[in-house]
Each structure stands twice: as structure tokens, then as C-alpha cells.
Amino acid sequence: MQAENKQLLVITHLSQLLDLVTGFGGFIVPLILWLTQKDKIMDMDEHGKAIINFQISLFIYVLISIPLILLFGLGLLGFIVVGIIGFVFPIVNAVRANNGEAPSYPLSFKFV
Template sequence: MVLTNEKNTATFIHLSTLSQYIIPFGNYIFPIIIWSSKKNESEFIDMNGKNAINFQLSMFLYTMVAAVIAIPVFIYSIFNNTTITNIHDGRDFIIDHFHAGNVSGIVILAIITVLLFCFLKVIEFILIIYASAKASNGEAYKYPLTVNFIK
């Protein structure tokens, strides 16, 4: 049987990852602080803390992979056929540069990667809320697609 205090702490660990929307790296700092201060008190808190932190680290890994693909492709596609004089002439650079003839397979890959990133952030938010509800009910929840960095 899981005590109410343990349920509340585990729920707060999951919900503290949402601080990323207000405080940079809050999704790592606050769960680690709460988990490390309470992990020896309860196996339930320890398990939920590890799951929340591992999920956040996994999301960071997936985000970095998406950025490594998308950012260089966008930079390359923007500056591929552009000279400094085209930008400095006062012409509307964006409208002149982006039209259907300039869209290549690699740009489509970058767009898909950005859409995948947005999808990951939405799924991350939903899974955090779901894991918080499970922890509040005293149930164990393991996030999908999580690499176990902390065992």
C-alpha cells in the first residue's frame, strides 16, 4: 500500500517537469531535487523519480537528434542560392527565395523533422499529465520510448 504522502510526492515529481515552460532546465532541476531528497524514504517515490528524469533525458536526446537534422538543412536551404547583395538590395528576401521550385527533398525532411519535434512536445505534455494521474492513484507508470539513463 502506497501512503498518501508518497503519492503526492511522486505526483509532484512528474508535474515539476512542466516547469520547463517557465524556467529553463526546470524539467531537470526540480525533479532531481525532489527525487534526490525523498528517494530513500520510499521505493514508489524512487521509481517515479527515476522514470520522470529518464523520460526528460530521453526527450532531450530526441530533441537534439531532431535539431541536428533540421537546423543545418534549413540554414543550407536558405543560403544555398542567395548572395549578400540579394539580402541587402531591400527586396523581400523571404518571398523571393521561397517558392515551390526551391523546395527539395532535404527541405521536406527538415519540415518533417520540425513537425516531429512539435508532435513530441505535445505527446510529452500529455504523458506527463497521465503519469501524474497514475502516481496520484498510487499506480506505477513507465513512460514509453524512454532510455533508462538512471537505473
């Protein structure tokens, strides 16, 4: 039987913001929380997969932006957009998780 723990779902979403504070951890911490709690916490599997897919997608967008810097500086715009998206949507989805709603990360590829 799975327990309902909205606080852990919220923390999992907000742990993505560790990248802004420490420079790393925004992928590792949610991954560890998801892998260790997906069978114990209700909806953790759905939320964890959405977070991991979102983090991988952001990484791909950053990789695409790097060569675009040489093309009229479009890569800089890409970095700014990825930064804003990477800051706003974990917060939005933490609120959604607290309200018992499904996660929704736009521009996210389905890898997991």
C-alpha cells in the same frame, strides 16, 4: 521506514511542466526531489528514475530533430511531437501516481 506520499509523487511528475512555464527546471526540480526523497518516500525511486529517463530521452529526441530540420523540415515535426509527448505524459503519469500505479513513459530509454 518509508512514508507514502502520493501528493509528492504527483508534484514530482508535474514539475516537469516547469519547462513550459519558465523554460527550465523541468529536469532540475524532479532530479532534486528524487535525490532528496528517494529513501524517504515509498515508490519515489521508481517514479524518479522514470522521470529522469524520460527527460533525458526527450533531450536526445530534440537533439536528433535539430539536424532533421534540413531534411524536408522533419525536425519541425519532431519538435512538435516531442512537445506534445513532453506535455501529455507527465500529466498522465501524475494521475497514475495518484492512483498508486507504476509510471509508464513510452519511448523512454533506461539510463538510470
